Amino acid sequence: MRTRVKICGITRVEDAQAASGAGVDAIGLVFYAASPRYVDVQRAREICADLPPFVSVVGLFVNAPREQVEAVLSEVPIDLLQFHGGEDSGVCEGYGRPYIKAIGMQTGVDPGAIMQVHPHASGFLLDAYQPDIHGGGGLSFDWAGFPQAGERPMILAGGLTPDNVALAIEQTQPYAVDVSSGVEQQKGIKSREKIQAFMRGVERGDASRARS
Numbered sequence: 001m002r003t004r005v006k007i008c009g010i011t012r013v014e015d016a017q018a019a020s021g022a023g024v025d026a027i028g029l030v031f032y033a034a035s036p037r038y039v040d041v042q043r044a045r046e047i048c049a050d051l052p053p054f055v056s057v058v059g060l061f062v063n064a065p066r067e068q069v070e071a072v073l074s075e076v077p078i079d080l081l082q083f084h085g086g087e088d089s090g091v092c093e094g095y096g097r098p099y100i101k102a103i104g105m106q107t108g109v110d111p112g113a114i115m116q117v118h119p120h121a122s123g124f125l126l127d128a129y130q131p132d133i134h135g136g137g138g139l140s141f142d143w144a145g146f147p148q149a150g151e152r153p154m155i156l157a158g159g160l161t162p163d164n165v166a167l168a169i170e171q172t173q174p175y176a177v178d179v180s181s182g183v184e185q186q187k188g189i190k191s192r193e194k195i196q197a198f199m200r201g202v203e204r205g206d207a208s209r210a211r212s
Helices: 013-022 041-049 066-075 089-093 111-116 165-172 192-211
Strands: 004-007 026-030 056-061 080-083 099-105 123-128 154-157 176-179 184-186
Touching: 004 192, 013 026, 013 041, 013 192, 026 041, 041 066, 056 066, 080 089, 089 099, 099 111, 111 123, 123 176, 154 165, 165 176, 165 192
Parallel strands: 004 026, 004 176, 026 056, 056 080, 080 099, 099 123, 123 154, 154 176
Antiparallel strands: none
16 A cells, blocks of 8 residues: 655745655645744645645644634635644534544553544544644654554654654554654755655655565
8 A cells, every 4th residue: 555645834835846746645734823834824825826636735723713714714725624632523523624633642642532532534643742832843652552453544643754754654554644844954944855755765665565
């Protein structure tokens, strides 16, 4: 199986172009004002306007008020919602859009229990527990805690880089990987070279996966 790839925290048109040109499946736009990768609606529209077909746009929110999410959805062509806060299933399902729920991995967290209370999620993103920034901090978690099988797609995030993504894929066998800081030259600014190197790492991981 080919591992899907999302580059999150896109803030510039040229970074979205670099990602799509490298063959990613999705880009992530962060609508969380406390993040250094936050984009407003106008910038998000500019980024989406130059995307080629078949590259999905994921909108990331953290405990956002309903009016904020609705305002973004009315102006930006979001394909998939991603919730990184304490949103319950009612909130996540309330926009009539497919969504994925992020799970901050820490001692005592049972991913299976969270999955059960989000029965309609399209997938789950497992990330390092970062309560202040909710992702994008370059931290990883113990991959031994990554579920080896699930009824819905499992996405690996947290501390992934061009150097470790192949090993991460070999060990966790995810549906997809999600990277942000690992392909940056500075916060919020992506590196074309690192994106391309990351994709080569994914290819190596998939090749090893196919042999196993």
